[in-house]
Structure formats: structure tokens, C-alpha cells
Amino acid sequence: MFNPNRLSIARKRRQLTKKDLAGKAGITAVTLTRLEGPGGGEPSVDTVRSIAEALGFPFEFFYMNDCDELTTEAVSFRSLSSLTAKQRDAALAAGSIAFEFHSWVSKKFTLPEQQLLDLRDEDPVAAAQALRSHWGIGTKPIDTLIKLLEAKGVRVFLLAEQHKNVDAFSCWRDGVPFMFLNTFKSSERSRFDAAHELGHLVLHMHGGNTNRDLEREADSFASAFLIDKGDLVSHLQRVRSLEQIVEAKTRWGVSVAALTRTAYNEKLISDWHYRDLCRQISQRGYRSTEPQSRPREKSVLWRMVFSELWKEGLTRDGIARDLNVPSDELESLVGDLVTEVPSAPPPQLRRLMVV
Template sequence: MLTPGRLSLARKRKGLTKKGFAEALGVTPHTVLRYESGEISPPVETLERIARILNFPVAFFCAPDVDEIVSDAASFRSLTSMTAKDRDAALAAGTLAYLFSDWVDQNFTLPEVSLVDLKNENPEIAARSLRQEWGLGEQPIKNMVHLLEAKGVRVFSLAENTRTVDAFSVWRGVRPFVFLNTMKTAEHSRFDAAHELGHLVLHRHGGPSGRRAEDEANRFASSFLMPAADVIARVPRVHTLNQIIEAKKRWAVSVMALIYRLHTLNIVSDWQYRMFCIQASDHGYRTSEPFGVPKEQSVVWHKVLTALWNERITKKEIAERLSVPTSEIENLLFGLAGLIPNDNDRIKSSGLRLVSGSSREGR
């Protein structure tokens, strides 16, 4: 028996409209609408064709309803270049991450949530407050993903077909989730992670939306990654773009992000800001970085996958337990699923090992 919500989820994950899916399936759009509304259920042979077209196991469509992410609940990093199709595909990826997260919770102990509600705070003050709460001082943050995970945030990567979506975040009950497009530069992704952290602590219980919310999250991220006192002490004055390129190494941020931060701290003038932005653009620093840093990956998912492989549980078996394609697991876990083989050799075990939350805070 088809679960209507799962059909809609798989279609969106594939990036298909109802009309496009109907054409591929050889039925009318109205028939697809009736399938997804639960008015009718497709015959077995049609369900098998649906599974082939959408590249999901038949079992996926017959499993219980899923806790689907709705667009209003998610804070997206990018608003201007994102199409509805890209948004829906990203949200569908997030919903599949819920399935994996729930399965992991049944077998592992992961870090507890340690975020504070900073609604109505000035973003710069909120960033300083959170740094103080977490004992980070004024020092650069070595790894944003590790820091978020140590504080109980579930961090997942986004797949290739959602490349126009930089990042998004969402609260699911008391658990925060962040999704990062790791196809961007590592510096860009670090800023995205800090930006989404801003949404999580500033906008959990509502508040500004749209461009104002994005601006607040940007200001939070800039202050969180580049504390004012540290920047002023290290870069009291700037005369050339090369100084900025050299200075950015300390905070592992993009050239553009540091130019912006120097301007907000009045270290560079309006005229200098415009000049440095033009120079940086001419050098291609909006899409690439000089002295790039390594891409950040998840330490939590690395530990989980290592423990699973120690129990001889393959990524294929994980996918089968969740009734999803193996590729979806790989896409969500920063490619770390490649650590465990996709073979059919399984050894029965009495249970999974528990993974305790890491006390490392990414610094």
C-alpha cells in the first residue's frame, strides 16, 4: 500500500514536478495528484515503475509516514538564486537525514544540545554571548562542524543536485539540524555554518524573516568567526588587498568575508571597501580562495560509521534498513560513507557500540 507522503518526498528529491513525473510515468498529472493525496493507490506494476523512475526501493514507498520538513520551518542561507525545485530537493534531503538521525539515535548516544536562546539580541552581542557561554574566548575557531556537533547540532552535507542552495537549518523539536553545501569553498562553508548557527539561536521562536533575518545571521556569523577585539588587535589598519589575504589565514574565512568585517569595524573606509571588493572580484575571490583551507568534515558521523563497520554493518545494509538508495546516505554524510565497504558480507552481532559525545569544541 502506497504511503502518499513518501511518493511526494521521493519525487521532490528527484527534482521533478508533478507534470514532469506524470510524463515519465505515462499517466496524467491528475493521476499523480490523486496518488500523492492518497485518493487512490497505484497498482503493483505501476509502483515498481515509480520506484525505477525515482530510484528508490519499492519498500520506501510502503513504509510509515515521515516527519517531513516544511519550507516555512527552514532558514535558508541563499534566497535569491534558489528555485522552488532546488528548495524542495534540499528539504527532501533534510527529511531523509531525519530518517538516518532517528535510526542512529536508536543505537548510539550522541552529544546533548547546548544552544541558548538569544532572540531579540543584537547579532554582534549574541555572537559574543555565545562565545562566552561556550568558553571560546577571542581565539579563532578551528573547525565549525566539530564545534556545532559538540554542542548537539546534527550537521549533514547537501547533495550535488541542490548546489544552488548554500545551506539551511531547522529546529526539529529540541534538536537543531544544519545542512551545508560542501561543494563551495571550505571558507564559504565555514561561514555558512556560522550563519546557520545564528539562525538557530536568534530565530528559533520566530522574529524577523526574509532579508532582515539573513542580514542578522550574516552579522552574527561575521562576529562569531572574527571577534572584534581579535581583528582590531591583529589588523589595526589596512592599505593593500595582500594584507587582507595574509590576515584571513588566521580566521580561515574568505577574502570577501574579511573585507566585510573590516568595513563594519571601521578599519577600512567606504572607499577602501569598494576598492578591495572590486580587486577581490577581479582576482576571482568570490568563487575561489587564495591559501584555501581543507574542507571540514563530521567527526560524529565518522565515529558512527567506524563503529558500524566494526560491527560489520555495511553502507548497503544501512540503506536497506532505511529503504533508501545508498547514494543518499553518502550524500548526507560528507562522503564518509565511503569509509565502509558496500559488500554483502555481514556478521551478526549482539548490538551496536555506543558512541559517547565528544568533548572537543573545535578549538
């Protein structure tokens, strides 16, 4: 039976209005509105084929069970006010497809269970310290944040929207934490986004729209989680120049701007010196281009999944066919996280991949 929920998801992913899609599919806007609504009736096969071709989605996609639809109330958009309705809906629809992929993978593999804490009653800095302690990190810098998050049960995906308006977001689904990151930014800023979303997941256990207070809390959590205060003071006792900040930031994998702000918050930089450093950061273009940027982090979990599936002769295109989704949708969710498929997963992590 034709599923209007699937039609809505596919249309939103392509950022088309009902009128636009109707024109591309050669049907009337009234017909499309009826089909996407409840009790819209069963369209002809030719009509569905026209819609599928216009959207670039497999015909079979529209005859499957409902997708879990994300709502703005269930996620944390850091830049919700700067999003157009189309951008917001497209990002949320990508989340629905990620859920489909995750459910498919979960039937084949035993994935890491989530090991987050409910820290809703904690101060953000105290919460960051508590989670560091819970995960056995101590005060040391976090070398690969995505690998850590995946090992602790967070499912990390990417956003296909390659522009700065669509920021990172996170959500909970069936007790599993999900995180979506924007690769438009530098590696350092993406790491901060990931830590920020981790803050939302443990501090706000997601529900309700974000606001400035919640965003500040998540920022405070991210700073404290990525940079332990004791470690900062012992390695950056006194800030003398911007060059010193540029050199020091590599230890914690954060941006020049983020480290400068954290050092200022910890009283390692005076008011007038902080203002001067911010001026220099802007003048040198470090707000948009990060100096001495580290390589972008990759997924361990999805790389292992694709490695095991490759042994069975199942490629990403084959997975997309099994899911009845466009291959480009799967590629946009995990493509940049998995640059190559190894011949075998790392032995120390094979225990996460029990079939």
C-alpha cells in the same frame, strides 16, 4: 499500506513533476495525482514497482510510515528568491531523509545534546559573544567549526544540489538543531554559511520566512562569532594591502571578502580603501575562487558513527537498505563529510557514542 507521503518525498527529491513521473513510470498523470493525494486508494504492486523504478527508490520505501516533511516556513533558505520550486522542494525533501537517518542513528547511539542558547532578544554581536562565552571559546579563533557544532549538539548534513542557487539552511526538529551546508562553495564560505545558520538557530529559533533584516542579523552574528573583535584588532591593527588580508584570513578561516568587510566594519579600513580593496577582490576573481583556501572540514560525529557501525559489519549501503532509501541519498547527505572510516573512534570522543 501504500503511503502517498513517501511518494511525494521521492518525487520531489528527483525534481520531477507529476506529469514527468507518470510518463517515466508508464501510468497516467491522473493516476499519479490520485495516488499522491489523500484517500488515493491502494495501487497495484506492479504500479508501485514501476514508480519505484522510475524514481530509483526501493519498493519498500513507499510502504513505511510518514516522513517528517519540511516546509519553507520552518527553515532558513538564504537565497530563497533565487530557487526554483523544484530546487526548493528537492532540498526540503533531502531534509526529510536526513531526519529518517538521524532517527535511525539515535536509536543506536547516544548523541551529543544541544547546548545552544535562546538569544532572540539579543543584538547579533552580543549574541555571538554570549554563545562564545557559554561554549568556553573566549576570544580565540575557531579552528574546526563543524567539529564544534557537532560537539554542541548541532546535526550537520550536506546538500546534494551542486549549484550555487541552493544555499545553506537550518531548522529545529524535536528540540534538535539541524544544519544543511552546500559544498559547492569554498571551505571558507561554507564556514561562514555554518556560522550564519547558527545565528538563525539561536536568534530566530526558527519559524517564519527569512527576510533581509533577519539575514543581516545572521550575517552580523556570523562575523562576530568567527572573528572576535579584540582578536581582530590585536592581529590586524592596520590594513595596508590586499595581500595582508589574504595572509591574515587564515587565522580565522574566513574568506578574503568576509575579512575585508569585518575589518571595514571595525574601522580598520577607510571608506576609499575599502572600495579599492573590493575592486581588487573582484578583479582577481576572489569572489568565486578563494586564495590560499583551507581544506574542507569533515565531520567527527558521522565518522565515529560509521566507524562503530563498520565494526558490526554495517556499511553505508547496509544502512541505506535498513532505511529503505537509495544509497546515493545517504551518500549525498554525509559522503563528503566522511572521507574514510577509521578502525576506531578517537578515545576522547568515545563517550559520545554510548550504545
